[in-house]
Amino acid sequence: MTKNPKKAAGAADADEPQAEGAGTQETAVCGYAEVAGEIGVKPATIRYYWSQKRHLLPRPDALVGGKPLWYPATVRKWAKNRLGTGYRSDLKSPDA
Template sequence: MADPNADYWTIAEVAEHWGVNEQTIRAYRSRGRGELPAPDKTFGRSPVWRPATIIRFQRLGQGTRTDLH
């Protein structure tokens, strides 16, 4: 389980927390439809998020139409 006390979570840790694969997180990020919060920081080209950012984020429910936003 991703450590909620870590300074930052990588894509892998966000995926683990949400129970999806890393490619799903990358797809959320590339679509830019509010499915993933903006990264809190970027190390090189790698986005990272504070655990609290991800934990507080209200994910859209499965099957929610994101093309209407």
């Protein structure tokens, strides 16, 4: 069995998220648990949002194995502008 020389040399795995900008210093990513911790819900809630209500989440910065990953700055910005608990847009009149 032969070894992959690129892998041995520490080349990035194809499944690892890559920063969009060449000078991006933020390399950590947040999964379901980290996003849930940021807004105070269970990770299952974030998984549900991803599977059924993607409009409630920010666009992921990377996908690995079909699972979304976000940079911490993306999560913080989204959480800051997120509607509060109990917000029901269906109760607002269209004229308001």
